Amino acid sequence: MAYQLPQLETLQPGEAGRVTLTFHEDGRTYDLPVLAGTHGPKVVDVQRLYRDTGYFTFDPGFLSTASCDSTITYIDGERGILLHRGYPIEELAANASFLEVCYLLLYGALPNHSELTEFDRTITYHTMVQEKMKSFLEGYRRDSDPMAVMVGTVGALSAFYSAHMDVHDPQARAIATHRIIAKMPTIAAMAFKYALGQPFVYPRNDLDYAANFLHMCFAVPAEPYHVTKVQARAMNRFLVLHADHEQNASTATVRIAGSSRATPYACIAAGIASLWGPAHGGANAAVMAMLEKIGHRDRIPEFIARAKDKNDPFRLMGFGHRVYKNYDPRARVLRESCHEVLDELDKKDEPLFELAMELERIALEDSYFVERKLFPNVDFYSGIMLRAMGYPTPMFPALFALGRSIGWISQWKEMIESPAQRIDRPRQRYMGAPVRSYVPVDQR
Ligand code: CMC
Numbered sequence: 261m262a263y264q265l266p267q268l269e270t271l272q273p274g275e276a277g278r279v280t281l282t283f284h285e286d287g288r289t290y291d292l293p294v295l296a297g298t299h300g301p302k303v304v305d306v307q308r309l310y311r312d313t314g315y316f317t318f319d320p321g322f323l324s325t326a327s328c329d330s331t332i333t334y335i336d337g338e339r340g341i342l343l344h345r346g347y348p349i350e351e352l353a354a355n356a357s358f359l360e361v362c363y364l365l366l367y368g369a370l371p372n373h374s375e376l377t378e379f380d381r382t383i384t385y386h387t388m389v390q391e392k393m394k395s396f397l398e399g400y401r402r403d404s405d406p407m408a409v410m411v412g413t414v415g416a417l418s419a420f421y422s423a424h425m426d427v428h429d430p431q432a433r434a435i436a437t438h439r440i441i442a443k444m445p446t447i448a449a450m451a452f453k454y455a456l457g458q459p460f461v462y463p464r465n466d467l468d469y470a471a472n473f474l475h476m477c478f479a480v481p482a483e484p485y486h487v488t489k490v491q492a493r494a495m496n497r498f499l500v501l502h503a504d505h506e507q508n509a510s511t512a513t514v515r516i517a518g519s520s521r522a523t524p525y526a527c528i529a530a531g532i533a534s535l536w537g538p539a540h541g542g543a544n545a546a547v548m549a550m551l552e553k554i555g556h557r558d559r560i561p562e563f564i565a566r567a568k569d570k571n572d573p574f575r576l577m578g579f580g581h582r583v584y585k586n587y588d589p590r591a592r593v594l595r596e597s598c599h600e601v602l603d604e605l606d607k608k609d610e611p612l613f614e615l616a617m618e619l620e621r622i623a624l625e626d627s628y629f630v631e632r633k634l635f636p637n638v639d640f641y642s643g644i645m646l647r648a649m650g651y652p653t654p655m656f657p658a659l660f661a662l663g664r665s666i667g668w669i670s671q672w673k674e675m676i677e678s679p680a681q682r683i684d685r686p687r688q689r690y691m692g693a694p695v696r697s698y699v700p701v702d703q704r
Contacts, residue, residue: 414440509540510541514527
């Protein structure tokens, strides 16, 4: 069935009115411009507020703050819509290779045939990392968390490649961008192999991006390894579905780090650090921990009851979403791949996956979850799928970081290329001690 484009109100970007602020203490009024984007809520432009009135705005957690203009991604959480450069995620996940999506996010348009061939070639020929990075990585403890390895190793790219690059040089930016896209899979696979105690596997230029990554993760020198179509397709989809998600914590971190003109490698390392936390990139791991805790399908009713009990802090991990109050469009697509992988690997009867499928079935029918629109989210399916493919739970956030690195570098590029770019410098409401005089230590 052909995908139906969502009907979205399209606005004329630019000034779209004014609001007036009244200061009740002295009756002053102040006019603020209202700006429209292409789709979505209009914004009140407060950039001159402090200069003109002496007031800051106050918005901890950025609940009502748009921190930048962006042309990359649009999300309508109420309606479950996610667009990259205008294209619905469902269409991209069904049809596009990850590298096509990388090109789209970076340059704003889908590549034509020769552009894609050239881009593919450029990325493919950057996939190896400097040989010395192996010894760098081998300095980690064998049981290091893969995210610790990723933060350090990606940050260290600044030491192995152009630490003093001029971020205002388009050529230097392009090379750094290509290196990040190309080397992230190699580094993630090296982190995986290192934890397993297996030799690192070099990239293969005859494989596509997703298949090459699977090869670097699962091939061993002792026997041939064949990447199956289903698994390569599933990994491609996983990467596409994680490629960008607008101004989330890690993306905002990358932009803030980059606003000081730090090297993009350091900025991406900062993004990985921000993604690391369980409130962001760790949710898919929490799904696995929950499934292991439930242990057997017979115990599902007990845990469903606990999830509904307001006096019990337990929640069904992998259900519900802060932004999507409708089916997460990414979850629908990944569900398909997850089921395909379980079928191909003949794992549907394994207790953990059987349990997951039963949980999904019950939650989709149970009125508590249906009424609150608590659908399975992308982390529910990615956790199950990655485990079925053979990844241990600590690798899940590292795989998320691999997919998201194209979003980070595209947002970094957009930020640094903006004519309005300057260092980000949030302000605060000071709540500390009032001014006071230093007291010598013997008089305190
Ligand atoms: N299990 C049971 N009840 C839930 C759940 C859940 N997973 N999620 C929400 N509810 C209930 C909640 O108790 C509330 O009930 P009531 O209206 O009776 O008080 C109602 O649903 C609305 O919940 P909320 O807390 O207002 O929703 P929220 O937007 O604050 O929370 C959430 C969103 C994702 C934090 C939450 O759904 C949750 O904790 N989910 C489980 C963790 C998870 O899967 N996180 C990954 C999210 S996707 C991340 C990404 O995109 O990268």
